[in-house]
Amino acid sequence: MDDRDILDALLELLGNCQVEIRKVPLGGQGGGLCRLRDRVVFFADTDASVGETTALAAQAVRQKLDIEGVYLRPQIREIMDRYRSTDSAVRQDSGDLQR
Numbered sequence: 001m002d003d004r005d006i007l008d009a010l011l012e013l014l015g016n017c018q019v020e021i022r023k024v025p026l027g028g029q030g031g032g033l034c035r036l037r038d039r040v041v042f043f044a045d046t047d048a049s050v051g052e053t054t055a056l057a058a059q060a061v062r063q064k065l066d067i068e069g070v071y072l073r074p075q076i077r078e079i080m081d082r083y084r085s086t087d088s089a090v091r092q093d094s095g096d097l098q099r
Helices: 003-016 050-064 074-082 087-096
Strands: 019-024 031-036 039-045
Touching (some): 003 039, 003 050, 003 074, 039 050, 050 074
Parallel strands (some): 019 039
């Protein structure tokens, strides 16, 4: 699985949790999970690196899904474990994945 496949898998998990995915240019500032009226939306910043968006998507999946009771491919579970920390640590570590 390459970095893009991992991001796509995380976005698919969010979609399965009734989260609307919006891929939009936000100037590379990230994006993330938010509530708009009666919907939950994840904004994937198309200007941000794959690593940054993956970190934010992993955090969002943790917020929306109890991953302990769900089968995840080993690569996805590894990413979820890597990005279980706070926002600042996630942002530092997201440089590991390439754009």
